[in-house]
Amino acid sequence: MAGHDHQQHYIKIYVVLLVLFLISVAGPEIGIQWVTLVTAFGIAFVKAYLVIVHFMHINVEKKYITYLMATSLLFMGLFWAGVAPDVMRHEGQNWTNDGAKKEVSQRMAEIEARKAAGGHDAHGKKAAH
Amino acid sequence: MKPIATTRSITGMPTGRLAVWWLIASEIVIFGGLLASYLMHRIGHPEFGDYASHTTTWMGAVNTFILLTSSLMAVLAHNKAEMGDGKGAAKFLMLTVLGALAFLGVKSFEWYGEITHGYVLYTNMFWSFYYTAAGIHALHVIIGAIIMVFVAKDAAAGKELQRVEYIGIYWHFVDLVWIFLFPLLYIAK
Amino acid sequence: MSTETETNTEHDSHDSHGHDDHGHHDQNFFLKYFWSTDHKIIGFQYMFTGMFMAIVGGYMAYAFRMQLAFPGKHVPGFGIVDPASYNALVTNHGSIMIFWVAMPVLIAALGNFLIPLMIGADDMVFPRLNRLSYQIFLISCIVLFASYMVENGGFGGAWTAYPPLSSKSDYSLTPWGSTLWLAAVALEFAAFLMGGINFITTVMNSRAPGMKWTDIPIVVWMIVVASILFMASVGPLIAGAVMLTMDQQFGTAFFDPDKGGDPVLWQHLFWFFGHPEVYVVLLPAMGIVAEIITVFSRKKLFGYKTVLITAFGTGVLSFFVWAHHQFISGIDPRMANIFTVTTLLISVPIAEMCFVYIATLYGGRIKLNTPMLWALAFLAEFLLGGVTGIFLGSSGSDIFLHDTYFVLAHFHYTFFPIAIIGTFAAITYWFPKMFGKMMSDGLGKLHFWGTIIPFNFIFIPLFVLGANGQHRRIYNYQHFPELAVPEMQQLRVVATVALCIMLVFQVVFFFNFIKSLLAGEKAGKNPWNANTLEWTTISPPPHGNWPVEELPTVYRGPYEYGAPGRDTDFWPQDEPA
Numbered sequence: 001m002a003g004h005d006h007q008q009h010y011i012k013i014y015v016v017l018l019v020l021f022l023i024s025v026a027g028p029e030i031g032i033q034w035v036t037l038v039t040a041f042g043i044a045f046v047k048a049y050l051v052i053v054h055f056m057h058i059n060v061e062k063k064y065i066t067y068l069m070a071t072s073l074l075f076m077g078l079f080w081a082g083v084a085p086d087v088m089r090h091e092g093q094n095w096t097n098d099g100a101k102k103e104v105s106q107r108m109a110e111i112e113a114r115k116a117a118g119g120h121d122a123h124g125k126k127a128a129h
Numbered sequence: 130m131k132p133i134a135t136t137r138s139i140t141g142m143p144t145g146r147l148a149v150w151w152l153i154a155s156e157i158v159i160f161g162g163l164l165a166s167y168l169m170h171r172i173g174h175p176e177f178g179d180y181a182s183h184t185t186t187w188m189g190a191v192n193t194f195i196l197l198t199s200s201l202m203a204v205l206a207h208n209k210a211e212m213g214d215g216k217g218a219a220k221f222l223m224l225t226v227l228g229a230l231a232f233l234g235v236k237s238f239e240w241y242g243e244i245t246h247g248y249v250l251y252t253n254m255f256w257s258f259y260y261t262a263a264g265i266h267a268l269h270v271i272i273g274a275i276i277m278v279f280v281a282k283d284a285a286a287g288k289e290l291q292r293v294e295y296i297g298i299y300w301h302f303v304d305l306v307w308i309f310l311f312p313l314l315y316i317a318k
Numbered sequence: 319m320s321t322e323t324e325t326n327t328e329h330d331s332h333d334s335h336g337h338d339d340h341g342h343h344d345q346n347f348f349l350k351y352f353w354s355t356d357h358k359i360i361g362f363q364y365m366f367t368g369m370f371m372a373i374v375g376g377y378m379a380y381a382f383r384m385q386l387a388f389p390g391k392h393v394p395g396f397g398i399v400d401p402a403s404y405n406a407l408v409t410n411h412g413s414i415m416i417f418w419v420a421m422p423v424l425i426a427a428l429g430n431f432l433i434p435l436m437i438g439a440d441d442m443v444f445p446r447l448n449r450l451s452y453q454i455f456l457i458s459c460i461v462l463f464a465s466y467m468v469e470n471g472g473f474g475g476a477w478t479a480y481p482p483l484s485s486k487s488d489y490s491l492t493p494w495g496s497t498l499w500l501a502a503v504a505l506e507f508a509a510f511l512m513g514g515i516n517f518i519t520t521v522m523n524s525r526a527p528g529m530k531w532t533d534i535p536i537v538v539w540m541i542v543v544a545s546i547l548f549m550a551s552v553g554p555l556i557a558g559a560v561m562l563t564m565d566q567q568f569g570t571a572f573f574d575p576d577k578g579g580d581p582v583l584w585q586h587l588f589w590f591f592g593h594p595e596v597y598v599v600l601l602p603a604m605g606i607v608a609e610i611i612t613v614f615s616r617k618k619l620f621g622y623k624t625v626l627i628t629a630f631g632t633g634v635l636s637f638f639v640w641a642h643h644q645f646i647s648g649i650d651p652r653m654a655n656i657f658t659v660t661t662l663l664i665s666v667p668i669a670e671m672c673f674v675y676i677a678t679l680y681g682g683r684i685k686l687n688t689p690m691l692w693a694l695a696f697l698a699e700f701l702l703g704g705v706t707g708i709f710l711g712s713s714g715s716d717i718f719l720h721d722t723y724f725v726l727a728h729f730h731y732t733f734f735p736i737a738i739i740g741t742f743a744a745i746t747y748w749f750p751k752m753f754g755k756m757m758s759d760g761l762g763k764l765h766f767w768g769t770i771i772p773f774n775f776i777f778i779p780l781f782v783l784g785a786n787g788q789h790r791r792i793y794n795y796q797h798f799p800e801l802a803v804p805e806m807q808q809l810r811v812v813a814t815v816a817l818c819i820m821l822v823f824q825v826v827f828f829f830n831f832i833k834s835l836l837a838g839e840k841a842g843k844n845p846w847n848a849n850t851l852e853w854t855t856i857s858p859p860p861h862g863n864w865p866v867e868e869l870p871t872v873y874r875g876p877y878e879y880g881a882p883g884r885d886t887d888f889w890p891q892d893e894p895a
Contacts, residue, residue: 092651
């Protein structure tokens with residue numbers, strides 16, 4: 001069956017993806033946390049949306065495919081909801097995770113010590129002093 | 130000889146495409162489980178931010194660019210297949226495979242660098258997750274590329290053109306996982 | 319069709335029966351039985367492999383129950399059961415029964431055999447993927463057996479494989495057994511993911527013309543829902559299994575608290591799958607029961623849509639209850655509260671399903687043949703198991719009962735009906751279709767009573783022992799004075815003796831199976847006068863199931879029994895109006 005040639009459309013979406021990609025790489029370089037979150041992570045969602053809709057054609061598929069994907073994602077959210085209170089948090093009602101707390105405080109102390117000693121940050125640039 | 134069952138389509142969707150979507154649904158929970166576990170640790174352990182600063186971000190970025198481009202190649206292959214051009218579809222599929230090889234090449238180089246600098250699988254929890262998540266993803270890249278070669282071979286002969294779309298959907302999913310892996314693993318908050 | 323015992327379809331056999339193959343070319347024995355893509359053959363491969371594994375799992379139960387009843391004594395046919403052996407036996411008994419018996423027989427074997435036949439198709443939509451799934455499954459069996467042959471033998475950390483016991487070989491003492499066990503489980507998961515996609519897409523797309531969603535037999539629905547549940551829940555555990563393998567072999571610390579890892583994470587990853595998994599096996603068993611009770615009470619299913627909705631409801635709810643397995647492991651108590659509520663809630667849809675079945679039976683013309691006896695026994699025993707779950711689902715009482723034999727008796731009162739009673743119900747019901755011969759009903763009933771009565775004598779003592787404080791996974795209770803009192807030890811002996819009696823009666827089943835295969839009365843197309851499509855073709859069905867021009871068209875639902883105004887009390891789905 002001969003279909004229409006959508007090549008131009010796909011290339012346009014690709015260009016948009018590239019621009020978004022460049023923004024998402026540049027954003028974290030600025031160093032402000034909310035900018036990083038919006039550019040690196042927020043844009044990831046936008047890119048994902050573009051790929052799912054325009055490349056995977058989910059909006060042309062039967063509705064239940066979208067619901068199926070959404071359900072899979074929801075189950076991941078459910079998994080998160082049930083597990084994060086135990087694994088992400090290190091204390092709760094009548095319990096503490098001493099091992100994890102110790103690990104966090106020790107490592108953070110090491111990192112602070114290294115920074116205070118005027119060390120290089122990861123990209124080899126000297127820390128601003 | 131294919132069973133008559135394969136010619137039926139009560140839902141109106143070709144069974145092959147239906148099957149790929151179900152496969153993706155199950156893959157979402159596999160990667161989801163792993164990435165949710167990683168994210169819980171990442172948030173609960175702020176020191177991961179320091180560890181992550183030792184990843185080679187620019188190589189991760191190059192790989193993101195490579196996968197995005199290979200996704201374009203995959204959808205252009207689908208475009209050709211829709212128009213009945215098996216040879217054109219095969220060409221674009223092989224370009225996608227080329228992208229996969231480039232991705233794996235950059236990753237090998239990147240990991241070589243990190244390993245020789247002493248950042249290995251068991252260096253600490255961050256690196257364990259890093260190698261495990263990227264490793265499972267790379268496995269999916271390899272498997273996808275192999276299947277793509279077979280589909281391309283058939284497509285070039287004008288056979289089973291519908292499979293170009295199916296392997297494409299799988300490939301876009303692999304790209305999607307990386308779209309999220311990149312900020313999760315490489316960006317040091 | 320192979321007439322040897324069930325192990326021989328996996329090994330080279332020297333016998334070959336000329337089977338009327340309506341295929342397109344003459345296939346040699348190997349191609350026809352080992353390389354087939356025919357869904358019926360693949361179904362048999364799964365069934366016989368599962369039955370073989372059941373013998374292995376049963377043998378393991380025999381060995382460890384002998385140790386518990388007569389501690390330290392040489393077990394005939396096994397030897398001395400030392401602590402490491404005991405742990406490996408209980409671990410592998412559990413793993414085998416769930417992953418290598420219940421799932422292959424109830425889902426893979428029955429799903430493969432029945433689905434194309436019951437929806438009026440000539441095969442599955444992906445026959446080669448189907449064959450591949452069995453081959454991967456077979457490899458998983460081999461890998462599991464390999465785990466028993468390596469240094470220090472098989473994994474002994476319980477089927478739940480909690481780290482650090484499962485992750486550190488200093489603790490488990492099975493450096494290779496642990497990883498091989500994990501690999502075997504992972505391969506089994508891969509096989510069932512593939513099979514699941516096949517089942518779901520075939521049922522969605524390849525039904526006979528005229529078969530609406532509400533004309534699909536309940537057992538097919540249940541297998542599809544089970545496949546979806548499996549697919550949705552196994553993902554995090556696959557991720558967890560990779561992480562555990564890394565901990566075991568590559569020095570990572572995902573679950574090692576000393577190095578920043580979290581063993582509770584494994585528990586969540588495991589049980590997020592582990593709880594839906596029990597419904598993955600329960601639903602097909604309930605589907606089998608639905609088919610049997612409608613046929614042998616000659617009555618329409620009391621509420622087809624009700625059963626469907628409760629099945630969906632159970633499936634969804636099953637994802638919200640998992641941490642009831644972790645009430646005392648250190649999870650946040652506020653989560654425990656939530657999981658108590660959801661766990662108690664899930665008993666509602668399942669009870670509703672049982673009520674629908676009972677209502678179906680009420681007023682019917684009951685025929686108490688062997689399949690019907692098994693189906694009724696399923697309902698009775700499963701209900702008993704289910705109500706004991708209430709005590710375990712409430713976090714308060716679970717504090718006392720967790721990790722005692724009360725739990726063990728509860729899940730055997732649910733799992734045994736599912737995996738064993740459900741299997742015997744299915745085999746005795748569909749044997750005529752599968753093999754073209756009738757089984758002996760007399761031998762069937764003898765086997766039935768010889769299984770059910772001892773079964774209760776095994777596990778009721780275990781409820782008592784558990785409520786009296788006997789904890790699980792202990793190889794010798796003589797080390798605990800308050801548990802070694804004569805009254806309790808006697809109960810252990812009763813349970814073991816009952817198990818031995820039950821195992822002996824299984825010989826009756828194998829004898830019946832083989833005798834019927836060889837010399838049973840010929841079964842026609844439809845010996846039970848049932849409505850569903852598998853009974854419209856010859857027994858056993860040929861390759862392609864029906865001649866191409868005779869693929870059925872469907873005109874009504876599957877349970878039109880006792881419809882008024884007809885001279886027969888059944889109304890096949892493919893009979894024109």
